[in-house]
Every structure is written in structure tokens, then in C-alpha cells.
Amino acid sequence: MANGSKQNANPAQQQYQALAKSKEPKRPLLLNCVRAFVTGGLICVLGQAIMEAMIHWFGYDKMKAGDPTVAILIFLSVILTSLGVYDKIAQWAGAGTAVPVTGFANSVCSAALEHRSEGLVLGVGGNMFKLAGSVIVFGTVAAFIIGIIRAIVGEGGGS
Amino acid sequence: MLKGQQSWLFQNRPVIRAASSVVGPEEGRGPLGADFDVVHDDLTIGQKSWEQAERALMEEAAKLAIQQAGLNESQIRFFVGGDLLDQIISSSFAARTLGIPYMGVFGACSTSMESLALAAQIVDAGGADYALAGTCSHNCTAEKQFRYPTEYGSQKPPTAQYTVTGAGAAVVARDGEGPVITAATIGRVVDMGIKDPFNMGAAMAPAAVDTLMAHFRDLGRSPGYYDLIVTGDLAAVGHDISLELLKKNGVPIEETTYSDCGLMIFDRSRQPVQAGASGCACSAVVAYGHILKRIRSGELNRVLVVATGALLSPLSYQQGESIPCIAHAVSIERGGNE
Numbered sequence: 001m002a003n004g005s006k007q008n009a010n011p012a013q014q015q016y017q018a019l020a021k022s023k024e025p026k027r028p029l030l031l032n033c034v035r036a037f038v039t040g041g042l043i044c045v046l047g048q049a050i051m052e053a054m055i056h057w058f059g060y061d062k063m064k065a066g067d068p069t070v071a072i073l074i075f076l077s078v079i080l081t082s083l084g085v086y087d088k089i090a091q092w093a094g095a096g097t098a099v100p101v102t103g104f105a106n107s108v109c110s111a112a113l114e115h116r117s118e119g120l121v122l123g124v125g126g127n128m129f130k131l132a133g134s135v136i137v138f139g140t141v142a143a144f145i146i147g148i149i150r151a152i153v154g155e156g157g158g159s
Numbered sequence: 160m161l162k163g164q165q166s167w168l169f170q171n172r173p174v175i176r177a178a179s180s181v182v183g184p185e186e187g188r189g190p191l192g193a194d195f196d197v198v199h200d201d202l203t204i205g206q207k208s209w210e211q212a213e214r215a216l217m218e219e220a221a222k223l224a225i226q227q228a229g230l231n232e233s234q235i236r237f238f239v240g241g242d243l244l245d246q247i248i249s250s251s252f253a254a255r256t257l258g259i260p261y262m263g264v265f266g267a268c269s270t271s272m273e274s275l276a277l278a279a280q281i282v283d284a285g286g287a288d289y290a291l292a293g294t295c296s297h298n299c300t301a302e303k304q305f306r307y308p309t310e311y312g313s314q315k316p317p318t319a320q321y322t323v324t325g326a327g328a329a330v331v332a333r334d335g336e337g338p339v340i341t342a343a344t345i346g347r348v349v350d351m352g353i354k355d356p357f358n359m360g361a362a363m364a365p366a367a368v369d370t371l372m373a374h375f376r377d378l379g380r381s382p383g384y385y386d387l388i389v390t391g392d393l394a395a396v397g398h399d400i401s402l403e404l405l406k407k408n409g410v411p412i413e414e415t416t417y418s419d420c421g422l423m424i425f426d427r428s429r430q431p432v433q434a435g436a437s438g439c440a441c442s443a444v445v446a447y448g449h450i451l452k453r454i455r456s457g458e459l460n461r462v463l464v465v466a467t468g469a470l471l472s473p474l475s476y477q478q479g480e481s482i483p484c485i486a487h488a489v490s491i492e493r494g495g496n497e
Contacts, residue, residue: 009352012351013351013352016351016352016365017351017352017353019400019403019404020351020353020358020361020364020400023361023396023399023400023403024318024358024361024396025317025318025395025396025434026317027316027317032314081310081312082310084310086310086312087309087310087311087312087313088431089312090312090313090314091312091314091315091431093312093314094314095314097312098312098313098314103312106310106311106312107311107312109310110307110308110309110310110311110312111308111311113308113310114303114308114309114310114311115308117207117208117209117210131307131308131311
């Protein structure tokens, strides 16, 4: 069974896996989508509101207003994570709290908190990107590939 | 004494002189909350790290059991214990504090009954007058080691289980009053190719059924011999599957009350535990806190506890391996003169 995929499972195992599958409660996909849409949407509305406030009251222009907005959202997410609330909201909201920048902040903050007991260097420093690391790596790889495609195909789109 | 292929019949009738159960806040809020000796309302147990908290639970449970037995640490010959953490540090570090000669065992969540069976075997064979069996788990150390950081916002599927925060310990004695350990069946490792670490119940159910059937075969008993048969931590999904498997194999499980510690300790309708409970402490605190009290009070006479364990590591499932599982059964009966 070292690398046993379903193909090379023996008949008894295949039979059992079919039984187990039939007894497995399904994730409520549609409900999860609705919840993710609502919470994800609300986080975006909040972000938009902060951005508008930055433009109208703090004198940022449209291009620069995104920076303080993201910083504030990250700050809020870190506060909620530290208070032990973010993971409870996330169990309800699913992708709604995972996809926005708040989810990224939560993954970094929760890992940093968790490994604080192993010290600042080996614990916090060495572990805070253990979940976010793959997002950064594959985000960079994807951006690199898209960049090459854009260079080959020509400017197009955008400004 | 060996009976059949993989069971022990304890002819000298070792007794559980005393047992203790120490739990965390969520377990205290559950339906069995009143049965536990100590309920902590702080998950950190006043410690600096989750690992220290788990260790503190083990030390507290061990000391409490020894004290309730009317003994002190120096009278306990051996401590048999284990837990879920890498290199079973909770038990080993607790053993350092206790200063009792120690054997560390690992059976994942089946450690509760593995340690009790071994302690009973040592006492029955004349290897000790008193032996201590114990195990512990902590929700946050298990999350940290096997899943994600505790505060990470990931949505758990309905098949996931909630690791119990707690510790249980039992003092097994050569004689005296208390529930008697009459037999034990040591399980073999069963792997039906389930790979989903968020569906441990489905992975462990075949191991529980394998050990149950071995127990009935080796001892010539049927389920009706027992007032209650409980599995360790199959929870809703695994319990359901195990019932189906028992039926398929012609085991008349309807003769007895058949339940699961992972379903008894929490009220799934009002506690955020998905399919139910898991962890070394799950079967330990239900057996030592709830079930032994029922046996002492005379509500139950014969109980079989089948603790189930999933023998995976974070490394093995990330490398795509399936989850090998095991179950150990211990038969506990009411003593003669109670």
C-alpha cells in the first residue's frame, strides 16, 4: 500500500472505500458558496469603504489609496486572529475569509502565534510563512509566466 | 494467560483501584462534564505553551489517581503511558516529574487501552503490585502537529473530529476493591487504504471491527456478554461504518448497547466538533471518568472498551500514504464485593 492509489487497492479495500464514501457526509457546497460570497463580499465592501475614506478624508489619490486600505485590512485580520475570533468566523465563511488579503494575514499571524513558544528566530521567524510560503512561491511563479507570455504576445490590454 | 490468538485472560483479576479524569473547558461543557474529576476552564492550564499544558494535564491526572488510590508515587512500580506528540514527550516528561519507572508506548488514540492492557498484564503476571496506566491529549497540540496553527482560519469538513483536551490515569492493583480487568485483546494494524486525514473515523472503523471480532472469537463471547461496548473515537462517520461492517460479518451487536466515546463526550448539536471527538484522552476520560463510575455504582456490570488509533504522521499523509489503524480492547467488569 506504499503508493496505493485506488487502482492498485485490493478488492476488499476497494469495496470498503466505496462503503466509506457512501457514509461520508458531503460538504454543503452550495451553502458554502453562498456564505463565501456573502462574507468575501462584505470584506470587499469594507475595503472599498476604507479606500473611499482614504481618498475623501485623507487626501490619497486613487492610485495610492490601495496601500493604506490593505494595511488596515491586514491589521484588522491580525487583531481578530490574535483574539481567537478569525478561525471561528472562517469555519462559517470558508473561502470567504480565506481568499481576501485578510486570509493571507491570518495564515501568517496564526503561524507566528503558534510557534512563538519555540523562540523568535527558529519559532516565529522560521515558521510564520509555513502556510503563506506556498502562496508567495506560486504567486511569483504565476506572475513570472504571465509576464513572459505578455512579453511574447506583445503589450496589449492595460494602458 | 494467552487465550486464542491475540487475547489475554487475566486470571489473577487485577483491579482498577482508582482512576482519574482531567479535562479542558469544551469537554466540561459536554454531557459528561459532571463525571470528570477536574474541569479546567482555561485551555492553557496556566502554562506557557500548549505542549506544557498537555504535560500538566498528564501530571495532574497521574497524581490524582495515585492519591485517590491512597498511595504515593514511590509505591507505584511502573508507569505505562503515551500520547500523540512527537517522541511522546507529554508522557515522558510527566514521568520525569513523577519519578516512577516508566515505559513509553505509542498507539495513537488507542494508547489508553494499550497502556491499561499492559499494566494489567504486568500486575497479573506478578510483575508489580501497583502499576499506573495513563494517557493525554490536547486539542491545540494536536492541531499544531497534525493540522494547522490553532488560530488559522480553515474550514473543517463535516467528517473532521475535535481532539479532546484532557488526561486520564488508572492505578491497577494486584488486589483490593474496584472494577476488575478481566481480559484484553491486542489489535493488529489494519489499513483499508483511506487517505483522508480529515476522515479518521472511516480509516479506523475496520480496525475496531477486526479487534472486536478477534475478541469474541478468542474468548468465545458474544456481544451480549457485555452491558456496554464502546469504541474509542470513531465518531459519527466511523461509528456508522462500524455498525455496517459488524452487520456484514454477522456479529449480533444488537445484543448489547454499542456506542462510541467520541460521540458521548460532546453534544454535536451544540458544540463545534463536526463528526465528534478524537484524541488519546477521548477514550481515556470517558472510560476513567464516566464508565468506571457507572460500574462502581452498579449501573453497568461488564463493559468492553475498544480504543481506536490512527497510526499516521503528518509526513506520511503528505507523502500520499494511506492511514494504518489499530484498536485494542479491554474488558472491565464489576468487582465481586462492591
